[in-house]
Amino acid sequence: MTLNLDFLSLPLLGASALIFVSVLVGVFSKRLGFSFLLAFLVTGMLAGVDGPGGLVFDDYRLSFWVGNIALVIILLDGGLRTDFPRFRTGLKPALVLASLGVLLTAGFTAVAAVYLLKLSWPSAWVLGAIVGSTDAAAVFSLLKTSGVQLSERVATTLEIESGMNDPMAVYLTLTLIALASAAGTGTGDALSFAAIASSLLAQFGWGALLGIGIGRVFALGLPRIHQLEESGAVIALLLAMAGLATFALTTWVGGSGFLAVYLLGIVLNRRVPNIVRSALSALDGYAWLSQALMFVLLGLLVTPSEIDGFAWPALGVAAVLMFVARPLAVGVCLAPLRFTPREILYIAWVGLRGAVPIVLAIFPFMANLPEARLIFNVAFVVVLASLLLQGGTIGWFAQRMGVVLPDENDTSAVRARFGDFVLQANTRVTDLCDFYGLQMPPDADLCVDAWLAKVIMRPVVVGDQVALDRAELSVRTMSDGVVKTVGLKLPAPSDAVD
Numbered sequence: 001m002t003l004n005l006d007f008l009s010l011p012l013l014g015a016s017a018l019i020f021v022s023v024l025v026g027v028f029s030k031r032l033g034f035s036f037l038l039a040f041l042v043t044g045m046l047a048g049v050d051g052p053g054g055l056v057f058d059d060y061r062l063s064f065w066v067g068n069i070a071l072v073i074i075l076l077d078g079g080l081r082t083d084f085p086r087f088r089t090g091l092k093p094a095l096v097l098a099s100l101g102v103l104l105t106a107g108f109t110a111v112a113a114v115y116l117l118k119l120s121w122p123s124a125w126v127l128g129a130i131v132g133s134t135d136a137a138a139v140f141s142l143l144k145t146s147g148v149q150l151s152e153r154v155a156t157t158l159e160i161e162s163g164m165n166d167p168m169a170v171y172l173t174l175t176l177i178a179l180a181s182a183a184g185t186g187t188g189d190a191l192s193f194a195a196i197a198s199s200l201l202a203q204f205g206w207g208a209l210l211g212i213g214i215g216r217v218f219a220l221g222l223p224r225i226h227q228l229e230e231s232g233a234v235i236a237l238l239l240a241m242a243g244l245a246t247f248a249l250t251t252w253v254g255g256s257g258f259l260a261v262y263l264l265g266i267v268l269n270r271r272v273p274n275i276v277r278s279a280l281s282a283l284d285g286y287a288w289l290s291q292a293l294m295f296v297l298l299g300l301l302v303t304p305s306e307i308d309g310f311a312w313p314a315l316g317v318a319a320v321l322m323f324v325a326r327p328l329a330v331g332v333c334l335a336p337l338r339f340t341p342r343e344i345l346y347i348a349w350v351g352l353r354g355a356v357p358i359v360l361a362i363f364p365f366m367a368n369l370p371e372a373r374l375i376f377n378v379a380f381v382v383v384l385a386s387l388l389l390q391g392g393t394i395g396w397f398a399q400r401m402g403v404v405l406p407d408e409n410d411t412s413a414v415r416a417r418f419g420d421f422v423l424q425a426n427t428r429v430t431d432l433c434d435f436y437g438l439q440m441p442p443d444a445d446l447c448v449d450a451w452l453a454k455v456i457m458r459p460v461v462v463g464d465q466v467a468l469d470r471a472e473l474s475v476r477t478m479s480d481g482v483v484k485t486v487g488l489k490l491p492a493p494s495d496a497v498d
Helices: 006-031 036-047 060-080 084-117 121-130 136-145 152-184 193-228 231-252 257-271 273-301 304-337 341-349 355-360 372-390 394-401 411-418 429-436 448-456
Strands: 421-424 465-468 471-479 482-489
Touching: 006 036, 006 273, 036 136, 036 273, 036 372, 060 136, 060 152, 060 231, 060 257, 060 273, 060 355, 084 121, 084 152, 084 257, 084 304, 084 372, 121 152, 121 355, 121 372, 136 152, 136 273, 136 355, 152 193, 152 257, 152 341, 152 355, 193 231, 193 257, 231 257, 231 273, 257 273, 273 355, 304 341, 304 372, 341 394, 355 372, 411 471, 411 482, 429 448, 429 465, 448 465, 448 471, 448 482
Parallel strands: none
Antiparallel strands: 421 482, 465 471, 471 482
């Protein structure tokens, strides 16, 4: 008698074929200007119950498991690629966006859901929380493949926000589901303000403490392991111990595992950068595979025929989120931090929604909310619209908003951005004005770097521009957070004539 292994081989063959096709389609879709994440999602839909594949898949628990593991790998990869000086540059605005920004976005979106979808207020708030945060997988991947080099402050703000706002989204979603469940059973006061505040502190406190602490401890032993073993063992340890174990432990004690993993990656990159660099290439492959598997599974969960009856209202919610809720929230958060209107518009536009909202949309099913199916389908429409519209225009919109740094090898683009002259940062402003006949500004006795920092009133980054009478100064190069050279752009002769 021969043991039949069809129960193993056939599902494995089908899964590998799906991943292969999705990756292949993703590569070609990127060349056409579409997000490769969108290709993964559509591949899953086409293989699903309403597509040519006809596969019936409704295992939300498996999708939840795969989604969380994939997000851990993606966040670890993102943290390991974030340099600490860049982290400090974008930390303050990213924290504001990851907390107040998520809350405001969720609130504005909830209002739209009530009026467009006729959801109850508790369910509308749950939907707002689910789609209120930007997606780390989408932002990390699409910024890396957009083909443009963003200014440091914009890029780091987007990357750190996407890495740190998942804890707020998870916290808000779970809290609001608990409130919605309590309201449905007539026990609306079951959650006190003290309990909600305590849960928030535990999420962020344990997440930060364990992420930084485990990262420091792990960084002490990693060099010795790296000397004794091949790089493959180091990569396995990074994934299994540094990534998954940190996520599991932090989640078990009531903290945010996503925040812990992201901070752990940053700590390791700061303390053992050489070892981290040797593992990045392999981790990039794991991150790609994780994204493909996660988005294909989430695409399989969707039943497009169920969306027909409310497709336009759902698209209306997506439009409000992209064109009203996110821009308003970003403006409120970043305007006091002296971001320019163009920077605010671009950061608002790159509020990509991806796998996280769909993973979070599984929570209402697990809590048996009455409107769970509608919430899931609307979240999927929002993600699809975001990847299609925002994901495909990241590079183009960056050019339009002027938040792109020129390629160092493109001489004409460098001159257009920084001007024709290069100054040392220790040049005195008074000497500069005397030489070029410019009007003296206040504090002209300072060196150019100190004067720029005083005028800008925040940490200076490459690409910052400040007017000096009729001329323009631009931060051109920096090293370890210190300005080294400054570009000077003088007015054209016709502009200089009074």
